[in-house]
Amino acid sequence: MRLAELSTRSGVSTATIKYYLREGLLPPGRQINTTTAEYDEEHLRRLRLVRAMIQVGRVPVATVREVLGHVDDDSLPRTIRLGAALWSLPQVPEPDEDDEYVQAAQQEVAALLDRLGWENAKQLATISPAYRSLVVSVAAFRRLGYGWGAELMAPYAELMHRTAVLDLDNMETHPSEEERIEFAILGAIINEPILQSLHRLAQEEETARRYGFGE
Amino acid sequence: MRLAELSTRSGVSTATIKYYLREGLLPPGRQINTTTAEYDEEHLRRLRLVRAMIQVGRVPVATVREVLGHVDDDSLPRTIRLGAALWSLPQVPEPDEDDEYVQAAQQEVAALLDRLGWENAKQLATISPAYRSLVVSVAAFRRLGYGWGAELMAPYAELMHRTAVLDLDNMETHPSEEERIEFAILGAIINEPILQSLHRLAQEEETARRYGFGE
């Protein structure tokens, strides 16, 4: 398959594919001669994954490169590779430790984890990007005068835990490790928009049930 | 309060505040003379809301303007105002109706709503941005060869419905309509990062429970 065919089959313009090649999001094709390179199904698959990350997941190009770098890093054991890939995804601003709202948020989150008995998450607290972004978000909420305390968050966290159980159950239905890794990345990137859409739809449904259509 | 004080109290640079004033995200202050304008607590509050939308929610400036326009539109009844504000939030690419994956996704989503008995959501299908973005995401997943069918989505949708019930219960604890509207917008914008973080934390917790830390 040549560049032009890769383009038509993926629906991505040749110029953009060249850009991805330049940026290292796509491995170079097998060079046949100075003017021809050959691509295979694996390239097509990778290209679609990249597009999904960028377009659906709004992941910046630099982050995509980092994530794929971990996926392809054969020097690491697979579980670590997956974790590394997922952890390089979020683009979290570092919480400002001196900010009073950040400090309050940290206490709330710590109280939440205690209440839930999430012992593993507590151990990951200092390093997990998810933990940091939770703190940042809670602090933003508090700054606006809305207390989002542990007792309010706990039921949400319970529901999210059930969601995570579903996620892992689904992942385990995939037999090959390769597929599992790709599925997990897609899960982190495309599942979340799906969850978010379901959440908003559910809000609309529930609002209509309670108050009608407001007409 | 003058511009400089508004800046120090909010932590936003005067240049950026001027930019927001220009863009209409912030109403102009009360002009005292040609070189002085007076701002009040309401401005500070609005500024913080704008910042939260832009920084935490990653909402584009143009969308913030639209959302706030609906919030401030006194010609509409309050419930409609709220709905209009929330619906102008998502930045959804229009699904391409001719795409085979989009068509399949539409059928899956329709089947899902039937299965769940979300009659209200079905009625909203043609106009709701949440519905459209769900279709786009499901189509993206299918394009990569992973079927995300109604039977797999249903348990997720159930959990999201429970989340929505919590959302509305929380909203109803706020007595004033003004506060409810602001809270709902914040819910749509800041709650979602919180939910997302909780989801990822829960995934880490559950992964560790099942497989340990991989060491």
Added chain:
DNA sequence: CCTTCTCGGATACCGGCACTATCCAAGCAT
């Protein structure tokens, strides 16, 4: 063999976005 077409690679450029820097004249403080 010669012409014409297409290919892939390199480079420069573009448009949108969220700011940011500079300038200016009017007023206030000393």
Added chain:
DNA sequence: ATGCTTGGATAGTGCCGGTATCCGAGAAGG
């Protein structure tokens, strides 16, 4: 009076995801 600060106007910046242009090497057709 004089230097500093204020708010408004305008132009510029940096990043990011792509796009357009150019080029020389090879393939295709007569």
